[in-house]
Amino acid sequence: MSTRNGVSVDDGVREMLLLMPRLVGRAKRIRVPAALASFTLAPRHLTLLSLLLLDGEMPVSELAKRLEVAPATVSLMVGDLNRQGILDRREDTADRRRIIVSIAARHRAAIDDWLAVGATAWRHALRPLSPAERRTFLDTLRRYEEGVEGSLSKE
Known part of the structure; x- marks a missing residue:
């Protein structure tokens, strides 16, 4: 109705x-590009790779904040992807305690091609909306996620 x-x-x-x-x-x-098919990539890696692709290199602490997970969780993911050669990590020259993470140059194009499908589709969906409508849409999806998570935690 x-x-x-x-x-x-x-x-x-x-x-x-x-x-x-x-x-x-x-x-x-x-489809995962052939250049990435031999790697062990899980769904949790996709968001991390997307952030690095869209926003560039950043410290582990910032990745954790944006992914809404503990820094230790991001450190484990970064370590795994670094061992596979997908990510590069280096000490921050301004603060040697901070680790800066970036996508390895040799895999950047393949990751970009792979993740561009979703990013392009989201741009197509969000572009016609006003900023306030985008906020409403994103808030709605977040409330849905919270509702599902709340229901699952009661089981």
């Missing part, structure tokens, strides 16, 4: 229940 400003909550739920599995299924079908 439509409402004055769009769709009812129940109609929105129905539409999202149909749409979400298709979105996830399509995202899973994005």
Whole structure:
């Protein structure tokens, strides 16, 4: 049932229940480039790689903040990807306690090609929205995530 400003909550739920599995299924079908196929890459690595691709090199502490996980978790992921040769890490010359992380130059193009599919699709989806509409959309997805997580934690 439509409402004055769009769709009812129940109609929105129905539409999202149909749409979400298709979105996830399509995202899973994005092929890993041949240049990266031999590496052990998990979904958790994709967000980290996306941040480095979009925002450039950054300290482990900043990656942890943006990924909303503990610095120790990011350090483990960075160590794993560094051992595989996907990431480079170096000491910050201004503060030798800080480690700066970047995508290894030899893998940057393959990672860019791989992750560009999703980034391009999100730009296509978000560009027509106003900044306030984008905020609402992102807040809505976050509330959905929190709702699912809250339900799972009760099991």
